[in-house]
Amino acid sequence: MPVSLHEARDLYDLALGWATNKYPRGDAMAKSRYQELRDKIAIDPSSGPLLPECIKAHLTLGSFFDFIKESPYRKAGERHEFLAKQFTPLLTFLEERQQKAQLKDAPLVLKRQSELVKTAISSAERDVEAGQPVGGLDRMHTALHGYLRCACQNEQIDCEPDASMNKLFKLLRSHPSLTGSDPHSKHVNKVINGMGTIIDAFNPIRNHASIAHPNDDLLGKPEASLVIDAARALLRYLDAKLAVDE
Numbered sequence: 537m538p539v540s541l542h543e544a545r546d547l548y549d550l551a552l553g554w555a556t557n558k559y560p561r562g563d564a565m566a567k568s569r570y571q572e573l574r575d576k577i578a579i580d581p582s583s584g585p586l587l588p589e590c591i592k593a594h595l596t597l598g599s600f601f602d603f604i605k606e607s608p609y610r611k612a613g614e615r616h617e618f619l620a621k622q623f624t625p626l627l628t629f630l631e632e633r634q635q636k637a638q639l640k641d642a643p644l645v646l647k648r649q650s651e652l653v654k655t656a657i658s659s660a661e662r663d664v665e666a667g668q669p670v671g672g673l674d675r676m677h678t679a680l681h682g683y684l685r686c687a688c689q690n691e692q693i694d695c696e697p698d699a700s701m702n703k704l705f706k707l708l709r710s711h712p713s714l715t716g717s718d719p720h721s722k723h724v725n726k727v728i729n730g731m732g733t734i735i736d737a738f739n740p741i742r743n744h745a746s747i748a749h750p751n752d753d754l755l756g757k758p759e760a761s762l763v764i765d766a767a768r769a770l771l772r773y774l775d776a777k778l779a780v781d782e
Contacts, residue, residue: 539576539583541630547573547591548623554597555604555619556612570597577626586629588622635761636665644768646683646775648690653682657771660764669760673746676767677701677738683771684708687778701735713777731773734766 550570553559559566574591577583594600609615644657656679663672684704688695693707708714714728715721741763742748745755755763 539580539630541627541634543573544577544583544623544626544630547577548619548627550597551591551600551623552616552619554601555615567597570600571595582633583626583630586626588619588626590619590622632667632757636667644771646771647779648683648686648775650682650686653679653686656682664761664764667757669757669764670754671747672764673742673755673760674748676764677742677746677748680735680738680767680771683774687774691778701739702732705732705735708774711778714774731766731770734763734770738763738767 547570550559550566550573554566554570574587574595577587578592590603591600594603604615607615607618609618644661646653646657649657656675660672660675660679663669663675681701681704684701685695685699688699688704688707691708691711693711695704695707699707709728709732741755744751745753746760747754
């Protein structure tokens with residue numbers, strides 16, 4: 537089995553806990569788990585090269601503690617900062633791999649979508665799968681804008697051909713399927729209104745922080761993934777609610 541993000545985090549927690557004296561020195565389970573995880577990651581062709589040298593060089597927790605004890609990092613905070621930096625490449629790699637696997641296993645498929653929306657979603661997901669979520673921002677923006685426009689047209693809600701995403705979303709919010717009266721509607725509406733804020737922020741992000749234009753300062757990968765994931769969540773929700781009437 538490939539190394540999982542959970543296993544890498546476990547190894548990090550063990551090393552950090554041992555370095556900051558959170559484990560009793562006789563904790564046999566911690567020692568055994570450290571060796572198990574260290575050995576598994578070390579021989580993994582993908583993750584092994586990213587295993588921190590301070591872990592790779594020390595087969596046991598005792599050996600690792602001897603190293604950290606003689607290091608310049610004397611305080612718990614210093615050791616925490618040191619290990620966090622050492623584990624960042626490994627954890628980042630596994631986080632991105634997990635995100636790609638999740639996307640591959642659960643592609644965004646909508647019941648109601650135009651060819652434009654379908655094409656834009658596919659393009660955005662290819663960029664995310666390739667580890668380039670910034671490249672997918674513009675396409676996901678197009679997908680969301682196109683879906684909102686089609687949804688308004690399908691529900692016979694009057695809208696201008698060039699209406700903005702914000703305007704389309706506000707018009708769609710009046711649809712009966714999105715104005716529920718159950719006991720939880722008050723709180724759900726807060727979430728939906730929050731999505732409106734995300735839509736409002738998506739426009740300047742697309743225009744000034746994506747490759748839709750020759751921008752110098754692009755959005756970071758984690759932030760681009762967050763925006764895309766938020767758009768995907770909104771699309772799934774709207775599609776599920778609007779399809780109820782069909």
